[in-house]
Amino acid sequence: MHLQSLTLSSSHSLLKSIPHFPTSTSTSTSTTPAVRLRIQSVYRYDPVTYPNAIGSSRADWQSSCAILSSQSQRLLSQDDPSSSSSSSSSSDHISSVNGHNSTIENLNLVPIQNLSDSTSLKPQPKPLTITDLAPPPMHGSNLRVAYQGVPGAYSEAAAGKAYPNCDAIPCDQFEVAFQSVELWIADRAVLPVENSLGGSIHRNYDLLLRHKLHIVGEVQLPVHHCLLALPGIRKEYLTRVISHPQALAQCEHTLTKLGLNVTREAVDDTAGAAEFVAMNDLRDTAAIASARAAELYGLDILANGIQDDSGNVTRFVMLAREPIIPRTDRPFKTSIVFAHEKGTSVLFKVLSAFAFRNISLTKIESRPHRSHPIRVVDGADAGTAKHFEYLFYVDFEASMAEPRAQNALAEVQEFTSFLRVLGSYPMDMTPWSPSREE
Numbered sequence: 001m002h003l004q005s006l007t008l009s010s011s012h013s014l015l016k017s018i019p020h021f022p023t024s025t026s027t028s029t030s031t032t033p034a035v036r037l038r039i040q041s042v043y044r045y046d047p048v049t050y051p052n053a054i055g056s057s058r059a060d061w062q063s064s065c066a067i068l069s070s071q072s073q074r075l076l077s078q079d080d081p082s083s084s085s086s087s088s089s090s091s092d093h094i095s096s097v098n099g100h101n102s103t104i105e106n107l108n109l110v111p112i113q114n115l116s117d118s119t120s121l122k123p124q125p126k127p128l129t130i131t132d133l134a135p136p137p138m139h140g141s142n143l144r145v146a147y148q149g150v151p152g153a154y155s156e157a158a159a160g161k162a163y164p165n166c167d168a169i170p171c172d173q174f175e176v177a178f179q180s181v182e183l184w185i186a187d188r189a190v191l192p193v194e195n196s197l198g199g200s201i202h203r204n205y206d207l208l209l210r211h212k213l214h215i216v217g218e219v220q221l222p223v224h225h226c227l228l229a230l231p232g233i234r235k236e237y238l239t240r241v242i243s244h245p246q247a248l249a250q251c252e253h254t255l256t257k258l259g260l261n262v263t264r265e266a267v268d269d270t271a272g273a274a275e276f277v278a279m280n281d282l283r284d285t286a287a288i289a290s291a292r293a294a295e296l297y298g299l300d301i302l303a304n305g306i307q308d309d310s311g312n313v314t315r316f317v318m319l320a321r322e323p324i325i326p327r328t329d330r331p332f333k334t335s336i337v338f339a340h341e342k343g344t345s346v347l348f349k350v351l352s353a354f355a356f357r358n359i360s361l362t363k364i365e366s367r368p369h370r371s372h373p374i375r376v377v378d379g380a381d382a383g384t385a386k387h388f389e390y391l392f393y394v395d396f397e398a399s400m401a402e403p404r405a406q407n408a409l410a411e412v413q414e415f416t417s418f419l420r421v422l423g424s425y426p427m428d429m430t431p432w433s434p435s436r437e438e
């Protein structure tokens with residue numbers, strides 16, 4: 001993987017190479033080894049000023065999925081014992097797919113094989129291929145992949161695992177990584193969503209909904225933490241350990257077991273913590289980061305493998321402006337988000353749509369429904385009860401090219417006030433290697 005250190009001048013030439021893309025001197029200068037993209041350096045997407053940004057000319061796959069689901073509902077209902085007549089009510093109109101209102105008539109469908117014998121009689125439009133939807137970068141160089149953090153961060157390693165030989169672009173915040181893809185500064189973003197010890201990275205779940213990028217893949221990265229300090233510093237000198245909050249959480253018990261009398265402080269990323277210790281010559285502070293960060297910033301490794309579980313793994317998702325076309329020739333996962341209507345056992349009914357079709361759920365996450373956080377429920381004599389409203393994020397093991405997944409979503413649609421497919425993408429099937437160091 002090549003490292004790209006974005007300096008003020010290089011980021012400017014990058015911006016200038018994008019047609020109609022304004023350049024600005026608002027990017028802050030820095031003497032750090034790599035200048036990260038900062039929020040000020042990124043412009044908001046404006047469809048009038050940048051008509052070619054965010055591939056508006058391509059069929060929205062999200063819409064197609066929903067339409068496929070409704071089409072297959074009609075054509076394949078015999079294949080699916082659980083499809084009932086009640087579910088046909090949703091088949092002609094999908095209320096919200098990726099933020100668009102859609103009907104069957106107004107969308108070009110991605111053809112699906114074996115849907116109906118009648119379709120094979122007429123000349124059919126040439127099917128889109130993965131290459132159509134995930135074109136190579138137009139700038140003719142390596143794929144540019146945005147990640148949050150500085151060189152040496154685990155996210156940079158994840159970007160390299162997902163896209164070997166990419167140009168990794170450090171960003172100072174998750175939000176900047178999203179925007180850099182939307183604004184064509186980067187071709188992809190690779191962002192952490194959950195860790196086997198620390199749990200979900202909620203910020204990225206919220207951002208997935210706020211932005212219109214598509215999940216096009218996942219990578220799972222074994223995370224092997226080290227305790228880093230300036231050369232010559234011993235554990236007894238330490239009064240403080242700094243790192244990313246997830247890294248601190250993943251090493252909580254081991255830090256206690258090491259008998260360190262230290263305060264723990266959260267910073268933006270693990271490698272940034274190592275860089276901070278080195279740049280400020282901090283003799284009382286250690287950082288939790290990777291062995292590669294120790295090498296990059298000239299620190300010693302005081303303790304190796306300090307994560308509380310040797311099989312510590314972080315799952316990252318790859319994001320792109322365009323979705324990939326789902327396939328059935330290898331294991332796929334699909335990620336959705338929905339809000340449910342009021343009623344009884346709604347969540348149970350939604351989840352049953354998957355259970356009835358033998359579709360395994362691999363993850364369910366709830367987040368506050370920011371636009372309607374509370375629902376007031378009237379109790380006759382006892383005042384009012386306040387229920388919290390949630391958005392539910394679900395990952396399931398099936399491809400949107402499979403009729404069972406399409407039918408499950410058509411059914412889910414009946415019980416939900418909002419439904420969006422975040423992506424249908426190949427599962428990371430890398431053999432389990434907990435001892436591998438990152």
Ligand SMILES: O=C(O)C(=O)C[C@]1(C(=O)O)C=C[C@@H](O)C=C1
Pocket residue numbers: 148149152153154155156192195201223244246247268269270271314
């Ligand atoms: O700080 C880093 O190095 C990151 O890449 C971020 C991050 C995270 O957000 O979870 C990624 C992997 C590890 O779980 C710890 C931190």
